Amino acid sequence: MATALRLGTRRSALAVAQSSQVARALSAASGREVTLVPIVSEGDVSRASLAAIGGTGIFATRLREALLNDECDLLVHSLKDLPTAQPPGLVIGAVPVREDARDVVVTRDGTPLNDLPEGSVVGTGSPRRVAQIHRRNNRVTVQDLRGNVDSRVARVRDGELDAVILAAAGLRRLEGTAADLQLEELGLAEWPTAPGQGALAVEIRDDAxxxxxxxxxxxxxxxxxxxxAAERAVLSTLEAGCHAPVAAHAALSGDDLRIHAVAYALDGSRRVGLDRTVPLLPGYARIPGSGKGADAADDANPIVRAARAGTDVARRLLERGAADIVPRESTP
Known part of the structure; x- marks a missing residue:
């Protein structure tokens, strides 16, 4: 019998749910057993804000060390939390089909974010969401928020907060977590989300x-x-970490890729946005397994073309003033 594959995962309920989903799919595809290996990261034990403890990649660093040290055979990351610079020795082996990329507002009574009265307290740990909240409703107070999905939802249920902003994908993967509360889904056109939101990345060693x-x-x-690929190229070119006030969402429509990207001032006072549609090779995205070879610098590869389009969008944002409002990091 083949040795079981070891999938390294954070211990949070959401991380385990995501990893279990991939484990089942991989077991079905490979015919091998897949076991979960719990790994604790600095981001899991620190109660400081993400910005204070480094933000970018704080959840990924320990996991990647475990993979490089052969403590596990693969990792599953939330792609929105993964730095855009790929470390030596590791590759993204797969990006499974994306879950809902939207954000949702969680409240007790269903009051829309726009209509929350002055003095209402909204929780989030994301600078991008902070900026968007200020733009949507500048009467509310925003409170920095850490903790897992269950604890964030509980703070609304218990009345400590009037609302929290969460990723729709996380709530879907933890079905029932907010069943007794009200959800307002925020459309991507008016409220674009973090690059890679809703998507997972399966990371392996490059010598696998x-x-x-x-x-x-x-x-x-x-x-x-x-x-x-397009979304993360926007982030990388802006030299903004994965917790910067930057939104980027891309989607295929036929053989065209539409990219919508926005950079925000931290206080929401300014925004610079751009929509662009670029053609890709006909039919490529409908070919099973066509995501393979994504790292090849080939002009005929739509993944490379998408990344270049994202880079172009980011450069145009910089030309329009994004450089003046987005905090930049040396290691995006």
């Missing part, structure tokens, strides 16, 4: 056996891989 890499590649969704 060919049969293992092939099994991982079966989990890849070409349309998602193309879209997030």
């Amino acid at each position: 056996p060919d049969d293992f890499r092939a099994a991982i590649a079966l989990l890849d969704d070409a349309s998602t891989r193309i879209a997030v």
Whole structure:
């Protein structure tokens, strides 16, 4: 019997739910058992704000150390929390089909974010969401928020907060967590979300056996891989970390890729946005397994073309003034 594959995961309920989903899919694709290996990161034990403890990649660092040290065979990350610079020795083996990319407002009574009265307290740990909240309703107070999805939702249920902003994908993967509360879904056109939001990344060592890499590649969704390549290129080119006040969402429509990106001032007082649609090669995103070879610098590869389009969008944002309002990091 083949040795079980070891999937490294954070201990949070959401991380375990995401990892379990991938484990089941990988087991079905490879015919091998997949076991979860719990790993504790600095981001899990620190109660400080994400900005104070480094923000970018705080949840990924310890996991990647475990993978490089052969404590596990693969990792599953929330792609929106993953730095855009790929570390030596590791590759993204697959990006499965994306879950809902939207944000949702969680309240007790269903009052829309726009209509929350003065003095209402809204919780979030995301600078991007802080800026968007200020733009949507400058009467409310925003409170920095850490903790897992359950604890954030509980603070609304208990009346400590009037609302929290969460990713729709996380609530879907933790079905029932906010069943007794009200959800307001925020449209991506007016409220674009973080690059990679709703998507997962399956990371492996670059020297992994060919049969293992092939099994991982079966989990890849070409349309998602193309879209997030564009989104993450926006973030990388802006030199903004994954917790910066930057939103980028890309989606395929036929053989065209539409990219919507916005950079915000931290206080929401300014925004610089751009929409762009670029053509990709006909039919590519409908070919099973076409996400493979995503790192090849090939002009005919739509993943590379999507990344270049994202880079171009970011450069145009910089030309329009994004450089003046977005905090920049040396290691995005």
